[in-house]
Amino acid sequence: MNIDDLVKGIAAGERRALARGITLVESSREDHRAQATALLAALPKEREALRIGLSGTPGVGKSTFIESFGMMLIAQGLRVAVLAIDPSSSRSGGSILGDKTRMDLLSREKDAFIRPSPSQTHLGGVARRTREAVALCEAAGFDVVLIETVGVGQSETVVAEMSDVFLLLLAPAGGDELQGVKRGIMEMADIIVVNKADGDLKPAASRTCADYAGALRLLRKRPQDPDGFPKAMMVSALQESGLSETWGEVQALTDWRRANGFWARARAAQARYWFEQTVKHTLLAQLEAPKAKAALSELSDLVAQGAIDPTKAAQDFVAQLER
Template identity: 50%
Template sequence: MTPIKKFTKKTDSVLNLEELGKDLRAGSRIALSKAITLIESQHPDHHRQAQQFLQELLPYSGNSIRIGITGVPGAGKSTFIEAFGQLLCAKGYRVAVLAIDPTSSRSGGSILGDKTRMEQLVKEPNAFVRPSPTSGTLGGVHKKSRETMLLCEAAGYDIVLVETVGVGQSETAVRGMTDFFLLLTLTGAGDELQGMKKGIMELADAIIVHKADGANEPMAKKTVREYQQILHFIQPATTGWTPTALPVSSYKNTGLQEVWSLIETFSGQTKESGVFTERRNQQQMEWFRSSVTDVLVRHFFADHEKKRLMKLLENQVAKSELTVDQALSKLFTSAKD
């Protein structure tokens, strides 16, 4: 494999991808971080090298359990992930956390708060926490998150936890790249349902009523019973699986083992029935189709003339000088010329 220049302004040193691949597969977190940075690079040369690098690692990927995690504001997603991740590490699993961070629409910078909030988990030798800026992509999910997940699997991580920003369509995007989807809520199912879209609940394989401790514990158990009743009337997200609700306290470390046992049962049942593999295959095809759309859009607007025409037509539509269909006709007639 041809070496490439490092993607940094401070050095002209060469990155040896063959050595990087060996180090990554040996479990080096430094090598994994470098590989992810390469994958996220926008430089055309880096992109080509990254895809070749990723292709060579594909045979070593796909062996983890991918768990998506979302939740209502204040539900304590990061607190849960840290406690859950520590439990899994204590069991001997290697755990990767991809925390999808919001990106500033002005600066393009990422808050990257999850790495500082998960102070204990990042100290675990069997854990890898990678904040990933959304870069303004649809639903807040970084377009490279799927490839990052494959790199983590090739590096030997058994469990990949993907945290969503919990807004917009990010839940649907993360559901489309994970095996098991967890929804974190708080006590008071009736109140929560007022602000929760039914569609989000339909994505969940399990619902966690979080912060089930202290004076809040009895109410949390009552909320779990309410959710259990509600789930009977919702179309399951996974064929052959009945979603359930569980009370969890990350503060007291209660309910975490029950969550993992549930995921183990889910994994066993869906692999035996073939649903697990079928979902993975479907996700790969959907990823390919959505990528085709992304490439077509990027190529279409790479032409400066098309960008200019687009602005002109937008103004004409805004002023009601053209209908939307008329503007589209002009835009795509121009594209054929």
């Protein structure tokens, strides 16, 4: 693969080149990892997209919301990329990757790019290489990158480490105030969006929105938030109501953070976080080397036989790696 040609294609906004680039950075092959590192280093760094993370429980309507939200942004002249993370089976390792088929209208737009990726059992709601995929979308000139998490519950906070604004989607009657003050994902959310606020569910959506608005007032104020944030809002992705208001709040929040220096500080902190995570993954990758696997297998057998204490065996194994 010619990295220079790939960089030129991505910089020119070619969707085919972008798709090939994401496939390359997601590959675990050793030769591909070296090429991916070269690709990321050669990308233009001056382009910057607004990164919006989205999470929510399965069935809350994330795909419908993203399609309606994305179509609204494109109508305003913006280019939109969607990185949808699909859960991988812990048994077979496979993923359905069906998110693109649920965004039929958005997938036809020339100013949209939708890429489903398997989580590969990576925890935190995103895939291990999602951050690199975001960088590629930025280099391709997209104005907004929407990062849709797997959607498994309150522990999906890793997406907040790669996004500028974090939206949490909830369904009507999704919990009371006590549910709302739970730690974890609630503390990371910038805007809580109560979806499906239409038809018979609208009164329930109104109550849920009020409950969460009250719960958010009980949380400690964050320095990176202006007055009124985080906040709860009602949206009907099906009827396309509340979308422009949500976008307006996202813009108001990002404008304030830029003006007060929090945007640049958050980007710097995220870069530090992903550097440390990459170091950890690189060290863990050493365990897959043949020599390390042989030593690990031998010590595991000794531990199983009771011939050596697990703690002592672990110390011996680490000592062998350091030699």
